[in-house]
Amino acid sequence: MTVKELKLLRKRIISTISELQESDIYLEEATQPIAPSVALGRLTRMEAIGEKSVNEARHIKVKQRLEGLGNALQRMDDGSYGSCIRCGNQIPFGRLSAVPESLICVPCAEKKRR
Numbered sequence: 183m184t185v186k187e188l189k190l191l192r193k194r195i196i197s198t199i200s201e202l203q204e205s206d207i208y209l210e211e212a213t214q215p216i217a218p219s220v221a222l223g224r225l226t227r228m229e230a231i232g233e234k235s236v237n238e239a240r241h242i243k244v245k246q247r248l249e250g251l252g253n254a255l256q257r258m259d260d261g262s263y264g265s266c267i268r269c270g271n272q273i274p275f276g277r278l279s280a281v282p283e284s285l286i287c288v289p290c291a292e293k294k295r296r
């Protein structure tokens with residue numbers, strides 16, 4: 183990976199983090215307990231509960247991505263970014279470009295899946 187590619191990825195990670203932080207704030211609100219006193223009809227209350235659980239799942243994903251991206255930035259600083267944590271090979275730029283927080287290369291990811 184070239185210095186230019188690394189810079190590009192860093193920039194992308196930073197902007198993705200700020201987008202995710204906005205979603206995080208929104209989802210934090212959207213996953214607050216639904217007050218029983220809220221005057222909702224039975225069906226709309228059910229809907230609100232359904233929506234809340236969808237948002238909770240989203241919130242978990244957002245938090246996981248934020249953590250992964252934060253770690254990626256740390257690895258950029260200590261120079262270990264872009265190496266597979268399993269086999270030590272370089273992770274191709276194409277994969278990092280699609281998923282900048284990738285920790286393992288494609289062959290290792292496939293082995294893991296089996």
Ligand SMILES: [Zn+2]
Binds near residue numbers: 270271
């Ligand atoms: Zn690997």
